[in-house]
Amino acid sequence: MNLTRWYQLDTPLDPDAVQPRCQALQISLSHCADNTCSIELYDSFDWLLWQKNFLLLRLNDQVNLVQVPKTRLVYSEAVNWPKGDIGAADLPAGLGAEIASLIRPRVVFARLRVDWATSTFAVRDDEDKLIGHLLSHHFSCAGNQPDNSPLAPVYGVEPQPLKGYSTPIKRLRKALQPAKGHSGDSVKLVLAPWVERLFASGYRSKPQLQFTAATPVQQVLQRCISANLDCAQANIDGISRDRDPEFLHDYRVALRRTRALLSLLKEVYEPQFSLQVKRQLGELASRTNTLRDLDVWLLDSDSYRAMLPQELQPGFELLARALAKQRQASLRQVQKFLRDPETLQQLESIRRQFTNNDPSLHGRRAELSGTVVAAKAVRKHRGKIARLCAQASPDCADEHIHEIRIECKKLRYLTELFQPIANQDAWQALTGQLKALQDMLGRFNDLAVQQQFLSTTISALAGAKNLDPQASLAAGGLLSLLHQQHLAEKHRVLTALKDFHNQPNDAVVADLFPATATVP
Amino acid sequence: MGKTAAAVNFALTAAEDGNRVLLIDLDPQGASSFYFRVKPSSKLKAKLFLSEQEKLRQNIRASDYANLDILPANLSYRNFDVMFKQMSRSKHQLRKVLKSLKSDYDLLLLDCPPSISLLSENVFNAADLVLVPVIPTTLSERTLGQLWRFFKDNDYDTRKICPFLSMVNYRTRMHKDVSERLHKDYKRVLQGYIPLSAEIEKMGAQRAPIFAYARNHIAAKCYQMMWSELRNRIEAL
Secondary structure, eight states, rough: OOOOEEEEEEOOOOOHHHHHHHHHTEEEEEEEEEEEEEEEEEETOOOOHHTEEEEEEETEEEEEEEEETTEEEEEEEEEESSSSEGGGGGGGGEEEEEEETOOOOSSSEEEEEEEEEEEEEEEEOTTEEEEEEEEEEEEEEOOOTSSOOOOEEEEEEEEETTTOOOOHHHHHHHSSSOOOOOEEEIIIIIIIHHHHHHHSSSSSSSSSOOTTTTTTTTHHHHHHHHHHHHHHHHHHHHTTOOHHHHHHHHHHHHHHHHHHHHHHHHBBBBBBHHHHHHHHHHHHTTTTHHHHHHHHHTTHHHHHHHHHOOGGEEEOOHHHHHHHHHHHHHHHHHHHHHHHHHHHHHOOOOOOOOHHHHGGGGGGGTTSBBHHHHHHHHHHHHHHHHHHHHOTTTSSSSHHHHHHHHHHHHHHHHHHHHHGSHHHHHHHHHHHHHHHHHHHHHHHHHHHHHHHHHHHHHHHHHHOOOOOHHHHHHHHHEEEEEEEEHHHHHHHHHHHHHHHHHHHHHHHHHHHHHHTTTOO | OHHHHHHHHHHHHHHHHHOEEEEOOOTTTTTTHHHHOOOOOSOOOOOHHOHHHHHHHHHHHHHHHHTTTEEEEOGGGGHHHHHHHHHHTSSSHHHHHHTTGGOOSEEEEEEEOSSSSSSHHHHHHHHHHHEEEEOSSSSHHHHHHHHHHHHHHTTTTGGGGGEEEEOOOSSEEEEEEEHHHHHHHHHTTTTTEEEEOHHEEEEEHHOOHHHHHHHTTTTHHHHHHHHHHHHHHHHTT
C-alpha cells in the first residue's frame, strides 16, 4: 500500500496549463504512464473499525490494516479473498488476530470502493536530464454514498525527485500547489475524510433528532417513526443476504421502538390508525422471532460450550450443528418473507403514511408540546414499572419479570426520544439506571428463553427422530446449568427491582423535565 | 583511449546486472557527468570532496537509470595533486573518502584523468582493480609498460592492473600484432575487446551510454561481454 506524501490540488493537473510555470523553472513535463487501481474499504455494518480509528483496506490482493489519524500501517498481508462479505472466521489468521484485538466483528464487508487513477510524468531539467517524476492522482468514488450526494473527487500531485534533485522538484511542487493546500498520504487526504462523512451521515440504529421543547409532539413522533422505518428498511438487504445477525436485530428493534412509542404516546395519532400500524409492524417482526432466537443461541454457543464438561462436548457439537441447520431453514423462510413484494410494499406503505404526514391521521394530542407529553408519558410509564416492581417477589412467575423488562425497554425508547429536551444530567442518571436494569433483566430473560427454546427444540428434533442421543445428553446437561444460573440471577434481579421501586417517581420526572414540574 | 566511454558503459551494465553503482567523475573536464547529462557540481570543490563526507553524499545525483548514481566532477579537481601534497599520508586520502561510500554501493567506478600523478597513486591505493584501456598501438603498449614498471618500482600490487583492448580495428595489421603481443606479455589482459566504432563516438552527441540508443550494436555487446569477464575477476578478489 503506497502511503507516500502527496499534495492536494483544487483541480486535476493539466500538463498544458502548467507548461508556462514549468518553463519559468527551466523544467519540462512529459507523460510516461497511466495506472488505475481500486481500493476497497472493509468494515462491519456499524463501522466498528472506524470507530476504533482503523481502516481495513484492500488494494489488489494485499489487505492492509491502517491506524488513523496518524497513518500507521499496522498489518499487511497478501490475501485471496473472494469479493463480498468476509466472516470473522474466514479472515486470515494474522489479520483476524489483529482485528480481534480491536473489535469483535462477525462479518466485514466492502463499505466503500475508491477508484484511484495515477498519471506519471517525467520531469526533466534544461539539459534534458531526468530529475524526477510527478505523479498526478485522481481519487473518485462511485456509489455507496449515504445521501446520494457524490463524494467529491480528490486531486493531487506527488513529487518523486531522483537522488540529488529534491530542490528543483520542490520548486515545481510549490509552483503547482496553491498556498494553503493540504498535504498527506492517501489515507489522510481521501479515505479517512470520506469514511468520516459516510459514518456521520450514514446509517444509525438509533435516530438522532433535534427539536425544541415547544415542538409539537406529533412532529417529533412523526420524524422518529419515519427514521425508524427507514432503519428497518435499510436492514432488509443485510438480512436477506445473511450478512450479520445484527441486521435482523436492528430491524426488529426499529419496529419494536415504533410500536412502543405509538403505544406510549397515545392519541398523538388516531387510535385506530395507531392500532392498525402496530398490528402490521407486529406481524412484520413476529415472522422473524424463530430466526432471532436461533441467532441468539448460536451467538452464545461458545459460552455454552465452555460450560459443559469434556464428555458432553461431542454431544454439544451435534446439537449445535442441528441448530445451525435449523437456523438455515428458518433463514430461508425469513428471506422468502422479506423478499416478497407484498411484505416490502406493506412496509413502504406504512412508511409513506408517516412521511406524507396526513393531518387526518393526527390524534387530539398531536399539537401538544413534546415536553408536556413527554413528562406525562414518562411519569405514567415509570409509575407502571414501579408498581410492577413492587409486585415482584421470589415466588413471582418469570413472565412477570419478563413484563417488567418489556416495559423498561419501552421507557428507554421514550426517554431516548425526548433526550434533546430533557435535563441532561437527570437523563444520564435515568438511562444509566435503566440500562443497568435492562442488562440484568436481559440476562435473566435470556436464561429463561434459552431453557424454553432448548427444551422445545429438543422435543421437536426428538419427535422428528432427528436427534442423536449424545446431543440429547448435552442438551440435558446444558438445561440443568442454565436453570441453576437462572435461579441465581433471579435473586439479583429482585434486589435491583426493589431499588428501582424505592425511587420517588415524581422527583425523577421533575428532574428530567424541570419546566413541567407543575403540570399535572 | 576510451576511458570515459568504458567507465560510463561499464557503470550502466553493472547497474543493469543488479549492482548498486556509483560512478565518480574525478576528471575535472567532467566527461562522464556530461554523458549522463548531470551538471558539474558547483559546490563540491576538491577541498570539500576530501574533507566533508556529508557534503559529498549530498552531491551524489541519480542517473536516468536504475541503480546508477553519479558523483559529478568539478573544475577544482585539477588541484587534487596540490592538495594531496599538503596532507599527511598523501597517497591514502582517496581511500579514506571512498570508505564512507562503501556501504551504500556494490561498485564504485572512478573515471580518472590520464596521467600518473598523486591522484593516480591515491587511486592505485584505493582501488581493488585498475582498468587500463589500451589501444593496440605501439605508443599505448609503451604506456602500459610504463605503468607496469611504476607499480613494480613503487611496491603497488601489479595484480590490480587489468588492461583491456580498446578502440580495436583488427583490419589493421598493427592492431592484430600488438594485441597478440599484449596477450602474450600480460597475462591479466581481458580476453574481450572494445572495437573502434562510430556508435561509441556518438555517445557525445547522444549524451547517453551506448545502451540507451544502440543496445543491440556489436560495440554494446562487447561492453556487456567484457563486464561479465570483469565481474568474474571482481568476484575472485
